[in-house]
Amino acid sequence: MPSGAPLPRSTPPVPASPCVALIVAGGSGQRFGAERPKQYLDVLGAPILRRTVLAFLRHPQISGVRVVIDPAWRAEYDRAVAGLDLPEPVAGGATRQDSVRNGLEALAADSPTPIPTPARVLIHDAARPLIDPATITAVIAALDDAPGAIAAVPVTDTLKRGADGLVASTVERTGLWRAQTPQGFRFDAILHAHRAAAGLGLTDDAAVAEQAGLSVRLIPATEDNFKVTTPDDLTRAARVLMAGLGDVRTGTGFDVHRFTDGDFVTLCGLRVPHDKGLDGHSDADVGLHALTDALLGAIAAGDIGSHFPPSDPQWRGADSARFLRHAADLVAERGGIIAHVDVTIVCERPKVGPHRAAMAARIAEILGIALDRVSVKATTTERLGFTGRGEGIAAQAAATVRLPG
Template sequence: MIVAAGRGTRVGAGRAKQYLPLAGEPMLRHAVRAFLGHPGIAGVRVVIHADDRAVYDTAVAGLDLAGPVTGGAERQDSVRAGLESLVEFAPTEVLIHDAARPLVEPALIDRCLAALKQHAAVLPVLAVADSLKRLDGDSVACDIDRAGLYRAQTPQGFRFATILDAHRRAAGGHHTDDASVAAAAGIAVHTVAGSERAFKVTTAEDLARAGRELGAGMADIRVGQGFDVHAFEAGDRVYLCGVEIPHEAALKGHSDADVGLHALTDALLGAIGDGDIGSHFLPSDPQWRGVASDRFLRHAGERVRAAGARITAVDVTLICEAPKVGPHREAMRARIADILGLEVGRVSVKATTTERLGFTGRREGIAAQALATVAFDGPAR
């Protein structure tokens, strides 16, 4: 559960900071994607301000999320509303994260989930390194011993029933985080090592730092390519990039022979060095006979996320004399975007002919080539 109902006025941008652009995308999107792409997370729900639904929908377009929940006047109210909304799913555990911490590394999520196997409440912390002073106006009143002092971070992890009960009992209080709510209910809070990258964006300087951190993490950009060919056989339709198109013939293949999605699947797997479509889905296996190829592409997208990367752009070129691709191009882009959880603007579909040369020119089949770009925002998993 990601808490994004605050106003974030200290950034000084005139709007809620979680929707400000960070490396070309809303800050909230970075936080959401960190959890959606983690194999230990079953689902993500965001708690938003009542006035933010339109900007929220734009920020998370194309991502596979549960519907948002409207928060309350205080953070504690918002978290409780979010927890109540999860009751219908009966989760055993929940991670609660602040949207203002967009740079969540997979390893931090790993540590929280691992600790939840043994403990009812988990808090990531970092030791205070700076000397601490208590001020009286502009003057130093006294030193404060930093020994034993730590900075609390999110995500904070809990057994779901335990933290829900604690929040219900703490209604109307003013706790600053969920670990405090748990502690007030007598729940022992276990700590794990936090991450310097998981800092909270509060000021314009923090936002600039997040951009620099994210830019450094995006330096590891990889590109994969794919190529596929399918011959025509008797039939009355073809499947191209997830779209059914009436045609005078069908494409021959073990699955639905979607040459575009097959090429793109190989491109994604190639970008992370994870074999090819045949190594994940054996052509000799009868369970894949006639299956829709969106299953192959979705699997490749999941493999990219499991590797600690995210898809930044995909490009498919269909090579054929017929059918005409132009009338279906936007439907193809939308379908690929939906399968991979991408914005449509990150998907390109093109078509060309071979000027009637070769097997495609003789209308014996269709070829496709694809490129996929992925970025590792942190260490590869």
């Protein structure tokens, strides 16, 4: 923007229009003290960033989501958003203000693809995964007659100003609010404001808007929309999520595969040496197939064949971990968590006992859940039936998930 160019100080009302969410995930999270930035840590089996992104992707008034990251953590970003339909992330800057400006410039440069330049933008901290749909809606609605609006909560505690570890004075709290995100703006106005404020070191986008003379409306939000900053906050986020997951579902699955020529079988994600193989279109992993069906059944999402048809050649010889991960992603996309899974392998041979611990660990890894939420067992049919005759292997599974409700 040319030096001395006029800044938009107020703009006329605009009609409802596309709104993009810009998720700021470029911070290092030094205060948290973890080996990786907090936005990539898991809470109840899903990365914080993934939960944040999904909150906006699911909102009917959000037309697109773009994430600003530190490129040094690109591998963690890719893990966190795997399977989500997102455009290429934007490289952040030295400060949060720089990162947001980079994101806004990327949105402006993208027009008309992959996301057309929006009329409105919501800027949100990646480390606030508990943002609720009502607050998003209220911030967007406020932009009908104001150039800016932010989620915030009024200060209710008595405030003290300290000096040398002692109380120096009491601060009047009337009219004070704690700013949160999302902070929403008419796109052109906040882009110009950020360009003009480069280098000022402002702590949030509302401050950038204020610097430009833009009016910013306060939108009452909830205490649950807190920013994960410390390990205690991560525990608190887990408690909040669990409290909202009151719809408990159970699904079951069953699968069978016959023996064929070979020198190993794949069971629960492991290659187990045997004098035969298992016949199947994929890797014939009866344990993971049964568990995939159990998860799909818990959320009423069909069965494994409807998602991965055996008539489709792309699944020939496929690793069944892909099928199970897909089912887990569907649970996460519903805002749910996997509470527990239980698999029972039915066969005379090979012996499952020596491999049970490794099988449980592999399932926990695929699902992204704690090992104590996975059970793997084995039994025989006392030499009765096709498994007793050594003709094949069967598996049954049960899965418990918790969904919002």
